[in-house]
Amino acid sequence: xxxxxxxxxxxxxxxxxxxxxxxxxxxxxxxxxxxxxxxxxxxxxxxxxxxxxxxxxxxxxxxxxxxxxxxxxxxxxxxxxxxxxxxxxxxxxxxxxxxxxxxxxxxxxxxxxxxxxxxxxxxxxxxxxxxxxxxxxxxxxxxxxxxxxxxxxxxxxxxxxxxxxxxxxxxxxxxxxxxxxxxxxxxxxxxxxxxxxxxxxxxxxxxxxxxxxxxxxxxxxxxxxxxxxxxxxxxxxxxxxxxxxxxxxxxxxxxxxxxxxxxxxxxxxxxxxxxxxxxxxxxxxxxxxxxxxxxxxxxxxxxxxxxxxxxxxxxxxxxxx
Amino acid sequence: xxxxxxxxxxxxxxxxxxxxxxxxxxxxxxxxxxxxxxxxxxxxxxxxxxxxxxxxxxxxxxxxxxxxxxxxxxxxxxxxxxxxxxxxxxxxxxxxxxxxxxxxxxxxxxxxxxxxxxxxxxxxxxxxxxxxxxxxxxxxxxxxxxxxxxxxxxxxxxxxxxxxxxxxxxxxxxxxxxxxxxxxxxxxxxxxxxxxxxxxxxxxxxxxxxxxxxxxxxxxxxxxxxxxxxxxxxxxxxxxxxxxxxxxxxxxxxxxxxxxxxxxxxxxxxxxxxxxxxxxxxxxxxxxxxxxxxxxxxxxxxxxxxxxxxxxxxxxxxxxx
Numbered sequence: 228x229x230x231x232x233x234x235x236x237x238x239x240x241x242x243x244x245x246x247x248x249x250x251x252x253x254x255x256x257x258x259x260x261x262x263x264x265x266x267x268x269x270x271x272x273x274x275x276x277x278x279x280x281x282x283x284x285x286x287x288x289x290x291x292x293x294x295x296x297x298x299x300x301x302x303x304x305x306x307x308x309x310x311x312x313x314x315x316x317x318x319x320x321x322x323x324x325x326x327x328x329x330x331x332x333x334x335x336x337x338x339x340x341x342x343x344x345x346x347x348x349x350x351x352x353x354x355x356x357x358x359x360x361x362x363x364x365x366x367x368x369x370x371x372x373x374x375x376x377x378x379x380x381x382x383x384x385x386x387x388x389x390x391x392x393x394x395x396x397x398x399x400x401x402x403x404x405x406x407x408x409x410x411x412x413x414x415x416x417x418x419x420x421x422x423x424x425x426x427x428x429x430x431x432x433x434x435x436x437x438x439x440x441x442x443x444x445x446x447x448x449x450x451x452x453x454x455x456x457x458x459x460x461x462x463x464x465x466x467x468x469x470x471x472x473x474x475x476x477x478x479x480x481x482x483x484x485x486x487x488x489x490x491x492x493x494x495x496x497x498x499x500x501x502x503x504x505x506x507x508x509x510x511x512x513x514x515x516x517x518x519x520x521x522x523x524x525x526x527x528x529x530x531x532x533x534x535x536x537x538x539x540x541x542x543x544x545x546x547x548x
Numbered sequence: 549x550x551x552x553x554x555x556x557x558x559x560x561x562x563x564x565x566x567x568x569x570x571x572x573x574x575x576x577x578x579x580x581x582x583x584x585x586x587x588x589x590x591x592x593x594x595x596x597x598x599x600x601x602x603x604x605x606x607x608x609x610x611x612x613x614x615x616x617x618x619x620x621x622x623x624x625x626x627x628x629x630x631x632x633x634x635x636x637x638x639x640x641x642x643x644x645x646x647x648x649x650x651x652x653x654x655x656x657x658x659x660x661x662x663x664x665x666x667x668x669x670x671x672x673x674x675x676x677x678x679x680x681x682x683x684x685x686x687x688x689x690x691x692x693x694x695x696x697x698x699x700x701x702x703x704x705x706x707x708x709x710x711x712x713x714x715x716x717x718x719x720x721x722x723x724x725x726x727x728x729x730x731x732x733x734x735x736x737x738x739x740x741x742x743x744x745x746x747x748x749x750x751x752x753x754x755x756x757x758x759x760x761x762x763x764x765x766x767x768x769x770x771x772x773x774x775x776x777x778x779x780x781x782x783x784x785x786x787x788x789x790x791x792x793x794x795x796x797x798x799x800x801x802x803x804x805x806x807x808x809x810x811x812x813x814x815x816x817x818x819x820x821x822x823x824x825x826x827x828x829x830x831x832x833x834x835x836x837x838x839x840x841x842x843x844x845x846x847x848x849x850x851x852x853x854x855x856x857x858x859x860x861x862x863x864x865x866x867x868x869x
Binding site for chain 1: 552569570573574575576577578579580581583584585586587588589590591592593595597598599620621623624626630632633634636664665666667669670671672673675677679681682684686689691692693755756757768772
């Protein structure tokens with residue numbers, strides 16, 4: 228199958244947005260945002276063996292690729308609009324491409340984002356790179372830099388499940404601690420918090436998404452704002468499965484270091500706490516207050532009233548050589 | 549070296565454009581185009597062993613990555629504005645990153661494009677993916693679809709040099725037909741025809757860039773416009789080195805099938821021929837009329853007044869399995 232054939236067969240069956248003037252098929256796509264709109268742009272790459280297991284289902288890979296990218300848009304409060312896909316594969320496997328593209332367009336349709344271009348090439352292993360574009364009303368981007376001393380620190384959803392799921396999937400069948408269905412669901416099929424992010428534009432003083440683990444991302448959020456935080460570990464939201472299957476110490480380590488949760492971590496000014504909680508009530512995405520912003524520029528953790536020592540072996544660092 | 553360190557050390561020393569509201573460092577970049585501007589978007593990926601030789605210099609890889617992407621913007625007549633880079637490397641080699649980022653920013657500064665975001669990950673081999681954004685005045689995108697019967701078909705620069713250069717670089721030293729300096733220059737350090745593309749917005753009826761070889765790209769351009777073309781092979785612009793080092797038959801094959809020339813291929817309405825030629829005179833980029841658009845929907849070639857049979861072994865097809 229040649230590049231044009233692959234594009235024609237799998238990647239043009241795309242819902243057409245009104246702001247896409249020229250879709251797939253020319254040297255570039257052409258888009259036209261409405262006046263006074265700002266554009267949020269982000270890209271994320273997934274590589275076989277690094278970001279997904281070699282035997283991961285094509286549909287799961289597509290879902291995770293879109294979800295992890297949309298999570299960055301969610302963290303800015305942006306509305307998903309356009310994406311470009313660079314797809315490098317060892318061979319053009321029709322079944323794989325079918326499952327991949329169906330799952331990709333399921334996500335695209337659900338979140339209203341249109342695939343407007345891309346590139347397909349051969350490679351010795353699967354490499355997928357997505358660039359996403361989201362729209363923002365003028366001046367309303369949710370930055371990392373606005374956290375103020377006294378703000379409450381919140382997180383959405385539950386933490387650590389993606390890492391627990393991955394750990395289980397890499398074990399032999401008899402050693403797996405959770406069901407494969409749960410693991411696939413929680414490692415690959417996470418839902419980006421797009422709607423929550425848009426609501427947070429009106430309430431949060433700062434926001435980021437949790438991709439490298441709470442510990443890393445909380446430190447970055449506080450550093451960007453020039454403040455620190457105190458986090459109470461008893462407050463960390465843990466799923467029922469996590470609580471049932473894991474001893475508390477290990478559950479906390481998944482929650483703190485695991486990464487790939489794609490939940491939002493954000494700060495709320497004191498006077499907006501109850502307004503926020505009622506604003507998100509209808510979303511069916513739990514938000515949990517896990518701590519507070521403080522002046523001293525570090526992130527401290529407490530467990531049962533005592534300081535809690537962070538482990539040094541952060542799991543998801545790249546280029547640790 | 550960790551991801552943040554790499555970004556901080558090599559990728560933030562960036563010229564700041566006035567339309568970039570939030571550069572590298574948050575979950576997304578945020579940009580704001582002026583009202584009535586349209587945005588051209590394209591992405592291209594380069595993979596070690598597929599798009600560049602494993603021993604290619606870092607500076608050459610960066611140059612080619614930016615050049616090949618800007619060539620797509622040039623083909624739309626767009627003005628380069630923003631780019632995101634996804635960089636996957638086996639290890640964080642300081643010398644390599646230094647040379648790569650310097651060359652990347654040389655190109656970025658020259659063409660006025662700002663690096664606004666990206667992603668760095670580990671991978672078993674080097675994978676580089678760039679997404680570029682260019683600006684267009686409303687309604688002025690140079691599409692592939694406007695060629696009319698009778699229009700003249702033009703190409704910029706010379707054809708086949710990038711392929712001749714690559715062929716030479718893959719030979720043992722004693723067999724190399726051109727100097728390594730010439731080969732590196734013509735395979736990696738091509739200049740995208742950005743300024744020419746912007747001039748062509750006012751003159752050309754259709755345009756594309758030549759990345760897969762004249763034969764493939766001419767066929768696609770004509771198909772997009774629903775017409776055909778007659779190309780006279782004696783007219784193909786060949787470099788002095790090509791003419792001196794290669795027998796004519798082989799030179800023509802490089803020019804037709806070689807690929808990665810990153811020249812522009814465009815059509816000019818009959819009444820605009822002389823206006824076009826005077827408009828591009830000051831650019832120091834030769835443009836050559838190589839044929840004419842015809843009604844019959846194929847691309848025919850003539851050599852010394854006779855029909856010329858195309859070879860079937862197109863060199864640069866992906867996924868030919």
